[in-house]
Each structure stands twice: as structure tokens, then as C-alpha cells.
Amino acid sequence: MHRPQLEEFIKRMDQDSVAIIASAPEATRSNDTQYRFRQNSDLYYLTGFEEPESIAVIAPKQEKKFTLFVRSRDPEKEIWDGRRAGIEGAVRDFGAEEAFPVSEFSEKLGDLINNARNLYYRVGDGNPRVDNIIIKEIARMRSLGRKGIAPPQAIVDPGTILHEMRLIKSDDEIALMQRAADIAAEAHVEAMKTARPGMKEYEIEALIEYIFRRSGAAAPAYSSIVGSGVNATILHYINNDAELKDGDLLLIDAGAEYRGYASDITRTFPVNASFTRAQRDIYDLVLSAQLDCIRMARPGVSMDELKAHSIEMLTEGMVRLGLLQGDTAKLIEEEKYKQFYMHGLGHFLGIDVHDVGRYYNEGESRRLEPGMVITVEPGVYITADTKEIPEKYLGIGVRIEDDVLITEDGNRVLTNKVPKEPEEIEQLMAR
Ligand code: GLY
Numbered sequence: 001m002h003r004p005q006l007e008e009f010i011k012r013m014d015q016d017s018v019a020i021i022a023s024a025p026e027a028t029r030s031n032d033t034q035y036r037f038r039q040n041s042d043l044y045y046l047t048g049f050e051e052p053e054s055i056a057v058i059a060p061k062q063e064k065k066f067t068l069f070v071r072s073r074d075p076e077k078e079i080w081d082g083r084r085a086g087i088e089g090a091v092r093d094f095g096a097e098e099a100f101p102v103s104e105f106s107e108k109l110g111d112l113i114n115n116a117r118n119l120y121y122r123v124g125d126g127n128p129r130v131d132n133i134i135i136k137e138i139a140r141m142r143s144l145g146r147k148g149i150a151p152p153q154a155i156v157d158p159g160t161i162l163h164e165m166r167l168i169k170s171d172d173e174i175a176l177m178q179r180a181a182d183i184a185a186e187a188h189v190e191a192m193k194t195a196r197p198g199m200k201e202y203e204i205e206a207l208i209e210y211i212f213r214r215s216g217a218a219a220p221a222y223s224s225i226v227g228s229g230v231n232a233t234i235l236h237y238i239n240n241d242a243e244l245k246d247g248d249l250l251l252i253d254a255g256a257e258y259r260g261y262a263s264d265i266t267r268t269f270p271v272n273a274s275f276t277r278a279q280r281d282i283y284d285l286v287l288s289a290q291l292d293c294i295r296m297a298r299p300g301v302s303m304d305e306l307k308a309h310s311i312e313m314l315t316e317g318m319v320r321l322g323l324l325q326g327d328t329a330k331l332i333e334e335e336k337y338k339q340f341y342m343h344g345l346g347h348f349l350g351i352d353v354h355d356v357g358r359y360y361n362e363g364e365s366r367r368l369e370p371g372m373v374i375t376v377e378p379g380v381y382i383t384a385d386t387k388e389i390p391e392k393y394l395g396i397g398v399r400i401e402d403d404v405l406i407t408e409d410g411n412r413v414l415t416n417k418v419p420k421e422p423e424e425i426e427q428l429m430a431r
């Protein structure tokens, strides 16, 4: 065993308990074709094992603390679907102290969890087949009490330990996240240099994802959003099939997944390389809120405090620009800003783009700590049919998003290689 994450997890577990972490199921795209497999994030974090139909069993008190159930080698199947590590590879390359064919999981399960105090298993985490095997086995064991067999007393979410570990990134993880951020940053810069009126959103999407893949990223970390004009006001716009029009803004929210770690960047820029006055009004407001929130992001500050600050700044700006009328404090209390700023300020980032980790502890917003990575992504979205606002703002959508590592004395922006100052964007595009 040589994975620090696994060793730390074993240390933090209740020592008389057993943990089971299962792979993600394979996903069908249609009929008999599959999506490319993407491992369950917890299993990937703990073991680095990337094959489907695999299960890790972790038992601190037992002689073999780390067991892997994997697909057996199968020359016929490997011709179609690619190489498998097999039993030997699981031991040799992934540090399992013991490995078995996954087909033997159900029959071995009883012995593995017999007399364990708790079973750490994340029920309902997307693998109903394994859920079922475990539930059935526990029921079977219950009926064997007279023979000295006892199922675990409780099923505990391993996330209570694992997700708190994942929330605080190690130096190795930070290096991977920096690489994911650099790849996405390069893609956004190229998009700025390339976009011009008459192109289609999907051409920019293709360029971005070409750069991701060319750089060794496995895939986009989420469906890329490339929305021009009013499409920028649709938060989850992913069709990306409209034409870029002279005078429109283009909002791109795209990030790469590199060796399991996500980046998540949004930039908004004018298709014709120069912002209009009205676009600048909205853009400058979002940018000033974003920069301010990033400056605030340091150990001890809570996620809710950051969010509240963004709401204050954006609501004040909305009043100043005539998007809202009235007293700022009252507008905030009545959540009127939500008409134009309806999502959160940001989220944890890591192996999952919306990463794990508790946002609240006993109802209190989580305070930032060194090693956390968050996004800071305020936005203002004004649909084309909004009533009673200055007409020049209709159909404008702006979001600016960066990935921010919290450090001992403040933070480091992982994604600052993409310009966001409007003059810098215009200069880059004009070249
Ligand atoms: N692209 C997903 C997000 O920004 O949260």
C-alpha cells in the first residue's frame, strides 16, 4: 500500500469497522453503446483504480487491510474493451493486499463484514447492484445470529471521513488542479483570439475541447457552455448551436478534467472585440464583485459571508444601473436581486466539479481553510423580455468565474492566466 489517501482513511476509520467503496456503473448512451467510463470519485481518490466493476474493501483490523475486487483478465473481452489489470495487476500496480474476481464479491461479503461494528458504505450513490448485494447479505446474516454471525450494527456514510479529506487538497492534488486550470486557461485564451462574428458557438466549443484533449485532459469536467447573445442568460445552455452576432457578448463556461481533477472557468467577452457602453456597465459590476470576493477569500471567512458580499455589491450596482428600484437593504431582504443573480457565488472544486465536503456545520456556514479550492463566480443575467429596465441592458448575460486555492495567508487564483480586465480582453482579441 503506498497511497497516502488510503492510509489516512484507514487511520480515521472506526478501527472495528469495514468500508466498501464501489465503482460507478457503466452508462449506456443509447441502445448498445456506452459513454466512456468515468470512475466513482471516492474510489478513484482512494485507489486510483479506473476500471468499471471494481470494489474496494477496507478493514483496518484485519490482516489484509485493503482488498480489491476486479474484473478478471479475459483475452476475448480485452480485444473488444481494452486491457484489464486483473487480479495480479490489482495487487502489483494498485497496492491491494489481496484481490479477487468481482464475480466472487457476493459470496465473500459475509466473511468480510462479519462482526464489524459498522459498515462504511454510501447507499444510493449510483450503484444499485452493489446496494442490493449488501442489503441482501445483511438480511441473510441477521438470520444467522445463533451461529455467531452478526452483521454490522450501522451503515455509515464513508463521506463523513472521505469527503472531509477530499475537501482539503494535498500538494500533489494542487499540482494536478493547477494543470487542469492551465489547460482550461489556454483554451479560453484561444477562444478569445478565435471568436468572431459569423462563427457558430459549436466551433468555439470544438476549439476549446480540442485544446483540452490535445493537452491530455480526459474530457471536459462538465458540458461546456458556449452561449452568445441572449443564450448567455440561460444558466445551463449547452446546445451551443447559434451564430455569433456582431455586437453580442459570448459567455463561455468550460473546464477540463485532468487526471481526475476539474477546473471550472467562465469568461464573457464581446464577439467583435469591443464592449459596448451598456455591456461594460454590467461587466464592470460583475468584475468588481468577483475581484472583491476573491480578495476576501481567506482562512476564517465563511462561504455565506462571501456570498452575502457578492449580493450586496451586485444589488447596489443593480440599483445604480436602474435594474432595480428602491432601498438596497430592503431589496436584499426581499431577495429582489434574484431576478438577475439567481445562483450561488461558488462551490468546492476537486475531483468533482461540484465537489464534496460539508457546506454547513450544525447550520453554520463553513469557514474557509488552507487547502480548499473554491470557485468564485458571480453573474448578472437580464433576459430579453425583462420589464421596466433600461432597454440597452436587455439580453445581456455576464458571469466571471475563477478557481481559488485557499492558502495560509490568503489565496492563490489557479486560473489567472485568462485575462478578465476588459481592456486586456479587447487587446488580446484585437491581435
Ligand atoms: N460549470 C458549472 C459551474 O460553474 O458550477
Ligand code: MN
Pocket (backbone or CB within 6 Å): 264, 346, 347, 375, 377, 401
Ligand atoms: Mn462553477
Ligand code: MN
Pocket (backbone or CB within 6 Å): 253, 254, 264, 265, 266, 401
Ligand atoms: Mn462554471
